[in-house]
Amino acid sequence: MTVAFDYDQLRLALGPLATRFDVDHLDACASTNTELLSRAQAGAGSGTVVVAATQSAGRGRRGRTWVSTPGDSLTFSLLWRFDDARALAGLSLGIGIAIARALTSLGVADVWLKWPNDIWLAGRKLGGVLVESSLTGERAAVVIGIGLNLRRSAALDAVDQPVAALDDAGSPPSREVLLAVLLSQLALVLDLFERHGFAPFHEEWQDLHALQERPVRLVDDERVLRGICRGVDEHGALLLDTEAGMLRLLGGELSLREDPCTS
Numbered sequence: 001m002t003v004a005f006d007y008d009q010l011r012l013a014l015g016p017l018a019t020r021f022d023v024d025h026l027d028a029c030a031s032t033n034t035e036l037l038s039r040a041q042a043g044a045g046s047g048t049v050v051v052a053a054t055q056s057a058g059r060g061r062r063g064r065t066w067v068s069t070p071g072d073s074l075t076f077s078l079l080w081r082f083d084d085a086r087a088l089a090g091l092s093l094g095i096g097i098a099i100a101r102a103l104t105s106l107g108v109a110d111v112w113l114k115w116p117n118d119i120w121l122a123g124r125k126l127g128g129v130l131v132e133s134s135l136t137g138e139r140a141a142v143v144i145g146i147g148l149n150l151r152r153s154a155a156l157d158a159v160d161q162p163v164a165a166l167d168d169a170g171s172p173p174s175r176e177v178l179l180a181v182l183l184s185q186l187a188l189v190l191d192l193f194e195r196h197g198f199a200p201f202h203e204e205w206q207d208l209h210a211l212q213e214r215p216v217r218l219v220d221d222e223r224v225l226r227g228i229c230r231g232v233d234e235h236g237a238l239l240l241d242t243e244a245g246m247l248r249l250l251g252g253e254l255s256l257r258e259d260p261c262t263s
Contacts, residue, residue, distance in 0.1 A: 090236025
């Protein structure tokens with residue numbers, strides 16, 4: 001299915017930042033992250049963006065499928081090259097800040113973040129982030145995949161968790177305007193992150209964390225941990241206050257769920 005994409009509208013909305021991005025809109029691909037990782041290996045520059053109207057193998061965290069239908073979602077990936085691959089701790093959390101700022105600037109209220117990479121609207125999942133990278137020496141080519149639900153669809157309603165779409169909060173902007181606002185905020189965040197890491201965003205992230213100071217359980221393939229979520233440290237690691245003491249937990253295979261049975 002062909003979905004129109006207005007490059008002129010995108011450039012106008014980006015303004016002076018338009019020169020920092022090279023955007024390619026595809027009607028379909030397997031995965032924007034997979035496509036952009038391939039382009040990165042072929043030498044694509046920082047600021048390259050791949051947008052897809054539909055993905056046949058869209059991926060979320062832990063290999064989950066990302067559900068989207070043409071025109072009802074915005075799915076794209078951004079390539080950003082970092083000189084120091086060792087300084088990327090907390091990057092997905094910083095990206096969440098950029099997304100929250102973008103949505104708020106567009107008048108969307110009740111936007112929250114859930115560790116490590118979910119975007120919530122009024123207590124339901126609106127979208128997510130998938131960060132993947134390839135290393136060359138000390139340098140990193142980082143592909144940032146972002147998916148946001150724009151409008152409700154039958155496919156979205158069939159998802160087995162509470163989900164939201166931007167049209168729940170009013171008429172969503174065009175895909176081009178939304179992409180431009182997201183890219184503008186991402187540029188600001190990524191420029192600062194490259195210089196100072198996650199620390200400058202720590203307090204803002206704590207304020208936006210949907211499960212801050214709430215009872216939760218953390219589940220991975222081998223264990224279940226219960227406690228009170230104290231947010232994250234200045235490197236983006238989750239802080240879980242348990243009966244055994246404070247645990248510092250990194251991303252990867254951990255999954256965070258609210259646990260109403262814990263007090």
